[in-house]
Amino acid sequence: MNASAIVYTSNTGFTAQYATLLSHQTGLPLHQLEEAAALPRGTQVLYLGWLCAGKIQGLKKAASRFQVEAVCAVGLAPECDLDKLAGDNHCSGLPLFYLRGGYAPARIRGKYKMMMAMMKAILSKKTDSQSRQALKAIELGADWVSAPQLEPVLNWLQG
Numbered sequence: 538m539n540a541s542a543i544v545y546t547s548n549t550g551f552t553a554q555y556a557t558l559l560s561h562q563t564g565l566p567l568h569q570l571e572e573a574a575a576l577p578r579g580t581q582v583l584y585l586g587w588l589c590a591g592k593i594q595g596l597k598k599a600a601s602r603f604q605v606e607a608v609c610a611v612g613l614a615p616e617c618d619l620d621k622l623a624g625d626n627h628c629s630g631l632p633l634f635y636l637r638g639g640y641a642p643a644r645i646r647g648k649y650k651m652m653m654a655m656m657k658a659i660l661s662k663k664t665d666s667q668s669r670q671a672l673k674a675i676e677l678g679a680d681w682v683s684a685p686q687l688e689p690v691l692n693w694l695q696g
């Protein structure tokens with residue numbers, strides 16, 4: 538196994554679902570980043586974080602405490618430019634995976650709600666099909682979590 542624990546940060550539960558699936562399938566212990574104090578510093582981890590405005594939430598903190606061996610970013614976009622994502626998140630050189638999570642409007646609070654209100658206003662002025670689909674997901678919610686998306690991550694974990 539290329540990591541000895543799975544650590545994650547999730548705002549509305551989709552990243553938590555992927556992390557839980559991975560833990561069940563590998564037997565690796567699972568920890569939320571905020572509650573990962575039980576893990577020794579320097580533990581080799583697979584880190585999963587949700588995407589907020591292109592930033593993988595919690596990655597910086599996880600990397601300051603653990604040996605992050607690979608990263609999964611969870612977002613609502615259908616796909617993602619991994620080179621850009623790695624550059625923007627200072628994790629070039631690490632295995633990086635993108636997983637499509639979902640969107641749960643009722644579970645978004647505070648500053649994130651305000652950010653998404655702005656995103657909605659921008660998207661509602663656009664007419665291309667990708668923007669329309671994103672707007673629909675943001676208004677109605679969506680859940681794209683699926684076990685097959687984890688196949689490359691499992692392959693990496695199992696070396």
Ligand SMILES: Cc1cc2nc3c(=O)[nH]c(=O)nc-3n(C[C@H](O)[C@H](O)[C@H](O)COP(=O)(O)O)c2cc1C
Pocket residue numbers: 546547548549550551552553587588589590591592611612613614637638639640641645648649650652653
């Ligand atoms: C404020 C905000 C910003 C977001 N920014 C992005 C983004 O840049 N790219 C993306 O694909 N998804 C983005 N999303 C969608 C979330 O990453 C997506 O809903 C994800 O599945 C949430 O995971 P969680 O349930 O573990 O929190 C954003 C969501 C919010 C609320």
